[in-house]
Amino acid sequence: MAPAAVDDWRPGADRATLIWRAQLLAALRRFMAERSRVEVDTPVISSAAPAERALDCLTVVDGGYLVPSPEHALKRLLAAGHGSLYQLGHVFRAGEIGRWHNPEFTMLEWYREHADLAAMLVETDELLQAVGVPTASAPQRYREAFGKITGLDPLIATLEELAAYATTTGIAPVNHADDEHNRMFWLDLIMSLAVQPTLGLEAPVMITHFPIDDAVLIASDPDDERLGLRFECYWQGVELANGAVELRDAQVAEQRMQREFAIKQLRGVQPPPIDTRLLSALAAGLPPCAGVALGVDRLLALLVGASNLDQVLPFAWPRR
Protein backbone atom coordinates (compact mmCIF):
# COMPACT_ATOMS: atom_id res chain seq x y z
CA MET A 1 0.00 0.00 0.00
CA ALA A 2 2.95 2.34 0.59
CA PRO A 3 3.38 4.33 -2.58
CA ALA A 4 6.75 4.76 -4.23
CA ALA A 5 8.36 7.87 -2.80
CA VAL A 6 8.77 9.54 -6.16
CA ASP A 7 5.11 9.05 -7.02
CA ASP A 8 3.52 9.89 -3.70
CA TRP A 9 2.35 13.34 -4.77
CA ARG A 10 -0.41 11.55 -6.68
CA PRO A 11 -3.83 10.82 -5.13
CA GLY A 12 -4.66 7.27 -4.09
CA ALA A 13 -8.25 7.51 -5.30
CA ASP A 14 -9.10 7.77 -8.99
CA ARG A 15 -11.49 10.37 -10.43
CA ALA A 16 -14.52 8.07 -10.57
CA THR A 17 -14.08 7.24 -6.87
CA LEU A 18 -13.78 10.90 -5.86
CA ILE A 19 -16.94 11.72 -7.82
CA TRP A 20 -18.69 8.85 -5.98
CA ARG A 21 -17.29 10.24 -2.76
CA ALA A 22 -18.75 13.70 -3.42
CA GLN A 23 -22.12 12.15 -4.25
CA LEU A 24 -22.00 10.03 -1.09
CA LEU A 25 -21.36 13.09 1.10
CA ALA A 26 -24.26 14.88 -0.61
CA ALA A 27 -26.55 11.86 -0.14
CA LEU A 28 -25.73 11.61 3.59
CA ARG A 29 -26.53 15.32 4.04
CA ARG A 30 -29.76 14.92 2.06
CA PHE A 31 -30.82 12.01 4.29
CA MET A 32 -30.25 14.14 7.39
CA ALA A 33 -31.94 17.21 5.91
CA GLU A 34 -35.04 15.16 5.02
CA ARG A 35 -35.31 14.32 8.72
CA SER A 36 -34.75 17.93 9.81
CA ARG A 37 -31.44 17.22 11.52
CA VAL A 38 -29.29 20.33 11.74
CA GLU A 39 -25.73 20.10 10.46
CA VAL A 40 -23.21 21.64 12.84
CA ASP A 41 -19.45 22.02 12.60
CA THR A 42 -17.86 21.97 16.02
CA PRO A 43 -14.13 22.54 16.67
CA VAL A 44 -11.66 19.94 15.48
CA ILE A 45 -9.28 21.08 18.23
CA SER A 46 -10.59 20.56 21.75
CA SER A 47 -9.10 21.44 25.13
CA ALA A 48 -10.09 18.03 26.52
CA ALA A 49 -10.35 14.55 25.06
CA PRO A 50 -12.56 11.50 25.54
CA ALA A 51 -11.46 9.26 28.39
CA GLU A 52 -11.97 5.91 26.59
CA ARG A 53 -9.00 3.59 27.19
CA ALA A 54 -8.80 2.58 23.54
CA LEU A 55 -8.82 6.09 22.07
CA ASP A 56 -5.54 7.94 21.71
CA CYS A 57 -5.71 11.50 20.50
CA LEU A 58 -3.25 13.45 18.41
CA THR A 59 -2.09 16.45 20.36
CA VAL A 60 -1.73 19.96 19.01
CA VAL A 61 1.61 21.64 19.72
CA ASP A 62 -0.10 24.93 20.60
CA GLY A 63 -2.39 23.17 23.08
CA GLY A 64 -5.35 20.84 22.79
CA TYR A 65 -6.32 17.63 21.07
CA LEU A 66 -7.61 16.75 17.64
CA VAL A 67 -11.01 15.24 18.38
CA PRO A 68 -11.44 11.47 17.79
CA SER A 69 -15.18 12.13 17.29
CA PRO A 70 -17.47 15.17 17.71
CA GLU A 71 -19.39 13.35 20.48
CA HIS A 72 -18.63 15.71 23.35
CA ALA A 73 -19.39 18.90 21.40
CA LEU A 74 -22.60 17.47 19.94
CA LYS A 75 -23.81 16.40 23.41
CA ARG A 76 -23.12 19.89 24.76
CA LEU A 77 -25.32 21.27 21.96
CA LEU A 78 -28.02 18.72 22.78
CA ALA A 79 -27.87 19.65 26.46
CA ALA A 80 -28.17 23.33 25.44
CA GLY A 81 -31.44 22.55 23.67
CA HIS A 82 -30.35 22.43 20.04
CA GLY A 83 -32.30 19.28 19.23
CA SER A 84 -31.42 16.42 16.87
CA LEU A 85 -28.28 17.22 14.91
CA TYR A 86 -25.28 15.82 13.10
CA GLN A 87 -21.72 16.51 12.04
CA LEU A 88 -20.00 15.25 8.90
CA GLY A 89 -16.31 15.95 8.99
CA HIS A 90 -12.79 14.83 9.79
CA VAL A 91 -11.80 13.15 13.06
CA PHE A 92 -8.40 11.95 14.25
CA ARG A 93 -7.02 8.90 16.07
CA ALA A 94 -3.37 8.48 16.95
CA GLY A 95 -1.63 5.31 15.85
CA GLU A 96 -4.48 3.83 13.82
CA ILE A 97 -2.84 3.08 10.48
CA GLY A 98 -3.70 0.14 8.24
CA ARG A 99 -5.78 -1.18 5.42
CA TRP A 100 -9.02 -0.08 7.12
CA HIS A 101 -7.57 2.64 9.35
CA ASN A 102 -6.33 6.13 8.59
CA PRO A 103 -5.40 8.44 11.50
CA GLU A 104 -7.48 11.20 9.87
CA PHE A 105 -10.83 10.02 8.58
CA THR A 106 -14.31 11.22 7.75
CA MET A 107 -17.09 10.49 10.21
CA LEU A 108 -20.81 11.06 10.13
CA GLU A 109 -22.07 11.31 13.70
CA TRP A 110 -25.71 12.01 14.40
CA TYR A 111 -27.96 12.21 17.46
CA ARG A 112 -31.69 11.85 17.64
CA GLU A 113 -33.72 12.93 20.63
CA HIS A 114 -36.05 10.42 22.27
CA ALA A 115 -34.84 7.53 20.10
CA ASP A 116 -34.21 4.06 21.51
CA LEU A 117 -31.82 1.37 20.26
CA ALA A 118 -34.44 -0.24 17.98
CA ALA A 119 -35.18 3.11 16.31
CA MET A 120 -31.49 3.72 15.63
CA LEU A 121 -31.04 0.23 14.14
CA VAL A 122 -33.85 1.01 11.70
CA GLU A 123 -32.53 4.48 10.92
CA THR A 124 -28.98 3.24 10.31
CA ASP A 125 -30.33 0.59 7.97
CA GLU A 126 -32.40 3.21 6.12
CA LEU A 127 -29.42 5.53 5.79
CA LEU A 128 -27.23 2.76 4.39
CA GLN A 129 -29.93 1.72 1.95
CA ALA A 130 -30.26 5.34 0.81
CA VAL A 131 -26.64 5.29 -0.37
CA GLY A 132 -26.77 1.89 -2.07
CA VAL A 133 -26.04 -0.68 0.65
CA PRO A 134 -28.21 -3.84 0.70
CA THR A 135 -30.94 -4.09 3.36
CA ALA A 136 -29.47 -5.25 6.67
CA SER A 137 -30.18 -8.77 7.86
CA ALA A 138 -31.92 -9.32 11.20
CA PRO A 139 -29.98 -7.82 14.16
CA GLN A 140 -28.16 -10.26 16.43
CA ARG A 141 -27.12 -9.86 20.01
CA TYR A 142 -23.38 -9.82 20.71
CA ARG A 143 -23.84 -12.84 22.93
CA GLU A 144 -25.46 -14.87 20.13
CA ALA A 145 -23.02 -13.78 17.40
CA PHE A 146 -20.05 -14.57 19.64
CA GLY A 147 -21.51 -17.89 20.70
CA LYS A 148 -22.34 -19.00 17.17
CA ILE A 149 -18.70 -18.82 16.09
CA THR A 150 -16.89 -19.78 19.29
CA GLY A 151 -19.35 -21.97 21.18
CA LEU A 152 -18.62 -19.77 24.20
CA ASP A 153 -20.94 -17.49 26.15
CA PRO A 154 -18.98 -14.23 26.32
CA LEU A 155 -20.77 -13.16 29.50
CA ILE A 156 -20.00 -16.24 31.59
CA ALA A 157 -17.02 -17.95 29.91
CA THR A 158 -14.02 -18.06 32.24
CA LEU A 159 -10.78 -16.27 31.38
CA GLU A 160 -9.20 -19.71 30.93
CA GLU A 161 -11.86 -20.74 28.43
CA LEU A 162 -11.45 -17.52 26.43
CA ALA A 163 -7.65 -17.85 26.41
CA ALA A 164 -7.85 -21.53 25.46
CA TYR A 165 -10.13 -20.72 22.53
CA ALA A 166 -7.71 -18.02 21.33
CA THR A 167 -4.74 -20.34 21.68
CA THR A 168 -6.25 -23.33 19.88
CA THR A 169 -7.44 -21.13 17.00
CA GLY A 170 -3.99 -19.55 16.65
CA ILE A 171 -5.06 -15.98 17.35
CA ALA A 172 -3.65 -15.53 20.86
CA PRO A 173 -1.05 -12.74 20.93
CA VAL A 174 2.61 -13.69 21.16
CA ASN A 175 2.88 -11.76 24.45
CA HIS A 176 -0.16 -11.53 26.66
CA ALA A 177 1.19 -11.95 30.16
CA ASP A 178 -0.05 -8.47 31.14
CA ASP A 179 -3.54 -9.28 30.01
CA GLU A 180 -4.15 -12.73 31.46
CA HIS A 181 -6.80 -11.30 33.78
CA ASN A 182 -8.23 -8.72 31.43
CA ARG A 183 -11.57 -10.01 30.25
CA MET A 184 -12.20 -7.27 27.66
CA PHE A 185 -8.80 -7.99 26.14
CA TRP A 186 -9.77 -11.56 25.31
CA LEU A 187 -13.26 -10.61 24.19
CA ASP A 188 -11.88 -7.89 21.88
CA LEU A 189 -9.30 -10.31 20.49
CA ILE A 190 -11.79 -13.07 19.72
CA MET A 191 -14.40 -10.63 18.44
CA SER A 192 -11.90 -8.88 16.12
CA LEU A 193 -10.06 -11.89 14.75
CA ALA A 194 -12.55 -14.75 14.88
CA VAL A 195 -16.08 -13.35 14.89
CA GLN A 196 -15.96 -10.06 12.99
CA PRO A 197 -14.49 -11.48 9.73
CA THR A 198 -17.64 -13.65 9.44
CA LEU A 199 -20.13 -10.80 9.95
CA GLY A 200 -22.26 -9.17 7.25
CA LEU A 201 -20.61 -10.92 4.34
CA GLU A 202 -23.61 -10.29 2.04
CA ALA A 203 -25.90 -7.76 3.70
CA PRO A 204 -24.82 -5.64 6.69
CA VAL A 205 -25.65 -6.95 10.14
CA MET A 206 -26.20 -5.02 13.37
CA ILE A 207 -24.73 -6.63 16.48
CA THR A 208 -26.35 -5.31 19.66
CA HIS A 209 -25.97 -5.34 23.45
CA PHE A 210 -22.20 -5.35 23.95
CA PRO A 211 -20.64 -5.94 27.38
CA ILE A 212 -20.76 -2.71 29.41
CA ASP A 213 -17.30 -3.17 31.02
CA ASP A 214 -15.38 -0.62 28.94
CA ALA A 215 -18.29 1.71 28.09
CA VAL A 216 -18.11 5.34 29.16
CA LEU A 217 -20.94 7.44 27.72
CA ILE A 218 -23.31 4.58 26.90
CA ALA A 219 -26.51 3.75 28.79
CA SER A 220 -26.58 0.32 30.40
CA ASP A 221 -29.35 -2.14 29.60
CA PRO A 222 -32.03 -1.88 32.31
CA ASP A 223 -32.86 -5.58 31.68
CA ASP A 224 -29.27 -6.77 32.14
CA GLU A 225 -26.74 -4.52 33.88
CA ARG A 226 -23.83 -6.43 32.31
CA LEU A 227 -24.77 -5.04 28.90
CA GLY A 228 -24.67 -1.65 27.24
CA LEU A 229 -27.37 -0.34 24.89
CA ARG A 230 -24.91 -0.25 22.04
CA PHE A 231 -24.69 -1.70 18.55
CA GLU A 232 -22.10 -2.08 15.84
CA CYS A 233 -22.90 -2.40 12.15
CA TYR A 234 -20.65 -4.75 10.17
CA TRP A 235 -20.57 -5.17 6.41
CA GLN A 236 -18.22 -7.49 4.52
CA GLY A 237 -16.47 -8.21 7.82
CA VAL A 238 -15.65 -4.51 8.33
CA GLU A 239 -16.94 -2.38 11.20
CA LEU A 240 -18.92 0.43 9.61
CA ALA A 241 -20.89 2.18 12.34
CA ASN A 242 -21.31 2.23 16.08
CA GLY A 243 -24.43 3.43 17.85
CA ALA A 244 -25.81 3.68 21.35
CA VAL A 245 -28.45 4.99 23.65
CA GLU A 246 -26.61 7.77 25.45
CA LEU A 247 -25.82 7.86 29.15
CA ARG A 248 -27.42 10.88 30.86
CA ASP A 249 -26.22 10.44 34.45
CA ALA A 250 -23.35 12.88 35.07
CA GLN A 251 -22.16 11.05 38.19
CA VAL A 252 -21.92 7.68 36.45
CA ALA A 253 -20.18 9.38 33.53
CA GLU A 254 -17.59 10.92 35.84
CA GLN A 255 -16.92 7.63 37.65
CA ARG A 256 -16.40 5.83 34.35
CA MET A 257 -14.13 8.61 33.05
CA GLN A 258 -12.02 8.40 36.22
CA ARG A 259 -11.83 4.61 35.76
CA GLU A 260 -10.58 5.03 32.17
CA PHE A 261 -8.20 7.80 33.22
CA ALA A 262 -6.65 5.44 35.77
CA ILE A 263 -6.33 2.64 33.20
CA LYS A 264 -4.46 4.99 30.86
CA GLN A 265 -2.23 6.17 33.71
CA LEU A 266 -1.29 2.56 34.50
CA ARG A 267 0.15 2.30 30.99
CA GLY A 268 2.56 5.05 31.92
CA VAL A 269 1.16 7.80 29.75
CA GLN A 270 -0.26 11.07 31.02
CA PRO A 271 -3.91 10.98 29.90
CA PRO A 272 -5.59 14.11 28.56
CA PRO A 273 -7.67 15.97 31.15
CA ILE A 274 -11.24 14.84 31.74
CA ASP A 275 -13.77 16.93 29.83
CA THR A 276 -15.42 18.84 32.65
CA ARG A 277 -17.53 20.89 30.22
CA LEU A 278 -19.18 17.69 29.04
CA LEU A 279 -19.82 16.68 32.66
CA SER A 280 -21.38 20.09 33.32
CA ALA A 281 -23.58 19.63 30.26
CA LEU A 282 -24.73 16.20 31.51
CA ALA A 283 -25.41 17.68 34.94
CA ALA A 284 -27.49 20.43 33.33
CA GLY A 285 -29.48 17.72 31.58
CA LEU A 286 -28.95 15.78 28.36
CA PRO A 287 -32.29 15.02 26.72
CA PRO A 288 -32.99 11.30 26.19
CA CYS A 289 -31.25 10.54 22.92
CA ALA A 290 -29.35 7.98 20.89
CA GLY A 291 -26.48 8.48 18.47
CA VAL A 292 -24.56 6.75 15.71
CA ALA A 293 -21.06 7.30 14.33
CA LEU A 294 -20.37 6.05 10.82
CA GLY A 295 -16.99 5.70 9.07
CA VAL A 296 -17.60 7.34 5.70
CA ASP A 297 -14.30 6.29 4.05
CA ARG A 298 -14.93 2.64 4.89
CA LEU A 299 -18.49 2.90 3.61
CA LEU A 300 -17.21 4.30 0.31
CA ALA A 301 -14.50 1.63 0.06
CA LEU A 302 -17.04 -1.17 0.54
CA LEU A 303 -19.47 0.45 -1.94
CA VAL A 304 -16.87 0.79 -4.71
CA GLY A 305 -15.22 -2.57 -3.98
CA ALA A 306 -11.89 -1.09 -2.86
CA SER A 307 -9.60 -3.27 -0.78
CA ASN A 308 -8.20 -0.45 1.37
CA LEU A 309 -8.79 3.18 2.33
CA ASP A 310 -5.91 4.48 0.20
CA GLN A 311 -8.05 3.77 -2.85
CA VAL A 312 -10.90 6.01 -1.68
CA LEU A 313 -9.05 8.92 -0.08
CA PRO A 314 -7.43 11.72 -2.07
CA PHE A 315 -4.36 11.45 0.14
CA ALA A 316 -4.21 8.70 2.76
CA TRP A 317 -1.73 9.00 5.63
CA PRO A 318 1.43 7.88 3.74
CA ARG A 319 0.71 10.53 1.07
CA ARG A 320 -0.24 13.37 3.44
Added chain:
Amino acid sequence: MAQFNTNQFKGGLKIILDGDPYAIVENEFVKPGKGQAFSRVKIRNLKTNRTIERTFKSGDSVEAADVLDVDLQFLYADGEFWHFMEPNSFEQYQASEAAVGDAAKWLKPQDNCRVTLWDGTPLQIDPPNFVTLTVTETDPGLRGNTSGGGTKPATLETGAVVQVPLFIEEGEVLKVDTRKSEYVSRANEG
Protein backbone atom coordinates in the same frame (compact mmCIF):
# COMPACT_ATOMS: atom_id res chain seq x y z
CA MET B 1 19.41 -5.74 21.02
CA ALA B 2 17.47 -3.66 18.54
CA GLN B 3 13.70 -3.87 18.90
CA PHE B 4 10.82 -3.13 16.56
CA ASN B 5 7.53 -1.78 17.87
CA THR B 6 4.36 -3.05 16.20
CA ASN B 7 3.80 0.42 14.71
CA GLN B 8 7.01 -0.11 12.70
CA PHE B 9 5.80 -3.43 11.27
CA LYS B 10 5.79 -3.64 7.49
CA GLY B 11 6.54 -6.12 4.76
CA GLY B 12 10.21 -7.15 4.62
CA LEU B 13 11.04 -6.37 8.26
CA LYS B 14 13.18 -9.11 9.87
CA ILE B 15 12.33 -10.20 13.42
CA ILE B 16 13.19 -13.00 15.83
CA LEU B 17 10.44 -15.18 17.24
CA ASP B 18 10.97 -18.29 19.37
CA GLY B 19 14.65 -18.11 18.46
CA ASP B 20 14.12 -18.20 14.71
CA PRO B 21 14.50 -15.37 12.19
CA TYR B 22 11.35 -14.34 10.32
CA ALA B 23 10.52 -11.84 7.59
CA ILE B 24 7.20 -10.01 7.82
CA VAL B 25 5.19 -10.77 4.69
CA GLU B 26 2.06 -8.81 5.56
CA ASN B 27 0.89 -6.78 8.53
CA GLU B 28 -2.76 -6.04 9.22
CA PHE B 29 -3.75 -3.51 11.86
CA VAL B 30 -6.90 -4.74 13.61
CA LYS B 31 -8.84 -2.60 16.05
CA PRO B 32 -12.46 -2.42 17.06
CA GLY B 33 -13.67 1.19 17.31
CA LYS B 34 -13.97 0.83 21.05
CA GLY B 35 -11.37 -1.76 21.90
CA GLN B 36 -7.86 -3.14 22.04
CA ALA B 37 -5.70 -2.90 18.90
CA PHE B 38 -3.73 -5.82 17.49
CA SER B 39 -1.31 -6.50 14.66
CA ARG B 40 -2.09 -9.66 12.76
CA VAL B 41 1.01 -10.56 10.79
CA LYS B 42 1.95 -13.15 8.19
CA ILE B 43 5.59 -14.03 8.76
CA ARG B 44 7.96 -16.31 6.88
CA ASN B 45 10.51 -18.40 8.75
CA LEU B 46 13.82 -17.63 7.04
CA LYS B 47 15.25 -21.03 7.96
CA THR B 48 12.37 -23.22 6.80
CA ASN B 49 10.58 -20.80 4.43
CA ARG B 50 7.31 -21.74 6.12
CA THR B 51 4.78 -18.90 6.44
CA ILE B 52 2.69 -18.66 9.59
CA GLU B 53 0.32 -16.11 11.12
CA ARG B 54 0.77 -14.51 14.51
CA THR B 55 -0.97 -11.84 16.58
CA PHE B 56 0.81 -9.06 18.45
CA LYS B 57 -0.75 -6.67 20.88
CA SER B 58 -0.46 -3.17 19.49
CA GLY B 59 2.46 -1.36 21.08
CA ASP B 60 4.43 -4.52 21.87
CA SER B 61 8.03 -4.81 20.80
CA VAL B 62 9.84 -7.70 19.22
CA GLU B 63 13.54 -8.36 18.76
CA ALA B 64 15.02 -7.34 15.41
CA ALA B 65 16.85 -10.07 13.49
CA ASP B 66 20.37 -9.13 12.40
CA VAL B 67 19.80 -10.23 8.83
CA LEU B 68 21.56 -8.79 5.81
CA ASP B 69 21.99 -9.66 2.17
CA VAL B 70 25.53 -9.89 0.76
CA ASP B 71 27.02 -10.91 -2.58
CA LEU B 72 29.31 -13.92 -2.14
CA GLN B 73 31.25 -16.05 -4.58
CA PHE B 74 30.49 -19.78 -4.60
CA LEU B 75 33.67 -21.81 -4.11
CA TYR B 76 32.84 -25.51 -3.82
CA ALA B 77 30.59 -28.07 -2.15
CA ASP B 78 32.17 -30.75 0.02
CA GLY B 79 29.15 -33.02 0.24
CA GLU B 80 27.97 -31.56 3.52
CA PHE B 81 28.40 -27.81 3.17
CA TRP B 82 28.47 -25.29 0.36
CA HIS B 83 31.36 -22.86 0.74
CA PHE B 84 31.22 -19.19 -0.21
CA MET B 85 33.68 -16.31 -0.07
CA GLU B 86 33.33 -12.57 0.28
CA PRO B 87 35.35 -11.43 -2.78
CA ASN B 88 36.93 -8.39 -1.10
CA SER B 89 37.70 -9.60 2.41
CA PHE B 90 38.18 -13.27 1.37
CA GLU B 91 36.12 -14.16 4.43
CA GLN B 92 34.55 -17.58 3.98
CA TYR B 93 31.08 -18.81 4.91
CA GLN B 94 29.63 -22.31 4.87
CA ALA B 95 25.99 -22.89 4.08
CA SER B 96 23.93 -25.92 5.05
CA GLU B 97 21.86 -27.94 2.63
CA ALA B 98 18.70 -26.36 4.07
CA ALA B 99 20.02 -22.87 3.35
CA VAL B 100 21.11 -23.70 -0.18
CA GLY B 101 17.88 -25.50 -1.03
CA ASP B 102 16.90 -25.37 -4.70
CA ALA B 103 19.77 -23.02 -5.48
CA ALA B 104 22.12 -26.06 -5.41
CA LYS B 105 21.23 -27.11 -8.91
CA TRP B 106 22.46 -23.77 -10.35
CA LEU B 107 25.67 -23.27 -8.39
CA LYS B 108 28.89 -23.31 -10.38
CA PRO B 109 32.19 -22.36 -8.76
CA GLN B 110 33.11 -18.66 -9.17
CA ASP B 111 29.49 -17.60 -9.69
CA ASN B 112 28.26 -14.78 -7.48
CA CYS B 113 25.18 -15.37 -5.34
CA ARG B 114 22.99 -13.20 -3.16
CA VAL B 115 23.33 -14.72 0.31
CA THR B 116 21.13 -13.83 3.28
CA LEU B 117 23.20 -13.91 6.48
CA TRP B 118 21.75 -14.10 9.98
CA ASP B 119 24.33 -13.41 12.68
CA GLY B 120 26.96 -14.36 10.09
CA THR B 121 25.35 -17.69 9.10
CA PRO B 122 23.90 -18.16 5.59
CA LEU B 123 20.13 -18.59 5.77
CA GLN B 124 19.24 -18.48 2.14
CA ILE B 125 21.12 -18.57 -1.16
CA ASP B 126 19.72 -16.90 -4.27
CA PRO B 127 21.53 -17.97 -7.44
CA PRO B 128 22.26 -15.33 -10.09
CA ASN B 129 19.19 -14.64 -12.25
CA PHE B 130 21.12 -15.89 -15.27
CA VAL B 131 23.80 -18.59 -15.30
CA THR B 132 25.88 -20.04 -18.13
CA LEU B 133 26.18 -23.82 -17.91
CA THR B 134 27.43 -26.61 -20.17
CA VAL B 135 25.10 -29.33 -21.45
CA THR B 136 26.39 -32.70 -20.23
CA GLU B 137 23.63 -34.88 -21.56
CA THR B 138 20.86 -34.54 -24.13
CA ASP B 139 19.45 -36.45 -27.09
CA PRO B 140 21.32 -35.86 -30.35
CA GLY B 141 20.50 -32.55 -31.97
CA LEU B 142 18.35 -32.25 -35.07
CA ARG B 143 20.61 -30.61 -37.64
CA GLY B 144 19.05 -27.77 -39.58
CA ASN B 145 16.31 -27.23 -37.03
CA THR B 146 17.34 -23.79 -35.70
CA SER B 147 13.98 -22.11 -35.51
CA GLY B 148 12.41 -23.68 -32.47
CA GLY B 149 9.39 -25.89 -32.76
CA GLY B 150 9.67 -28.54 -30.08
CA THR B 151 11.90 -28.99 -27.07
CA LYS B 152 13.74 -31.78 -25.31
CA PRO B 153 15.26 -32.14 -21.83
CA ALA B 154 18.96 -31.35 -21.34
CA THR B 155 21.03 -32.09 -18.24
CA LEU B 156 23.48 -29.32 -17.31
CA GLU B 157 26.87 -29.60 -15.60
CA THR B 158 25.34 -28.76 -12.19
CA GLY B 159 22.68 -31.46 -12.51
CA ALA B 160 19.80 -29.13 -13.38
CA VAL B 161 17.50 -30.27 -16.17
CA VAL B 162 15.94 -27.69 -18.49
CA GLN B 163 13.89 -27.86 -21.67
CA VAL B 164 15.99 -26.78 -24.65
CA PRO B 165 15.35 -26.45 -28.41
CA LEU B 166 15.90 -29.59 -30.44
CA PHE B 167 19.08 -28.23 -32.11
CA ILE B 168 21.10 -27.99 -28.88
CA GLU B 169 23.92 -30.54 -28.58
CA GLU B 170 25.98 -31.97 -25.74
CA GLY B 171 28.94 -29.76 -24.86
CA GLU B 172 27.22 -26.53 -25.78
CA VAL B 173 27.19 -23.66 -23.25
CA LEU B 174 23.75 -22.22 -22.51
CA LYS B 175 22.37 -19.14 -20.82
CA VAL B 176 19.58 -20.14 -18.40
CA ASP B 177 17.10 -18.06 -16.36
CA THR B 178 17.24 -19.59 -12.87
CA ARG B 179 14.00 -17.94 -11.69
CA LYS B 180 11.96 -19.78 -14.30
CA SER B 181 14.30 -22.75 -14.87
CA GLU B 182 14.19 -21.75 -18.54
CA TYR B 183 16.60 -21.88 -21.45
CA VAL B 184 17.33 -18.37 -22.76
CA SER B 185 19.91 -18.81 -25.54
CA ARG B 186 23.29 -20.25 -26.40
CA ALA B 187 25.83 -18.43 -24.24
CA ASN B 188 27.64 -16.96 -27.23
CA GLU B 189 24.33 -15.58 -28.55
CA GLY B 190 23.32 -14.09 -25.21
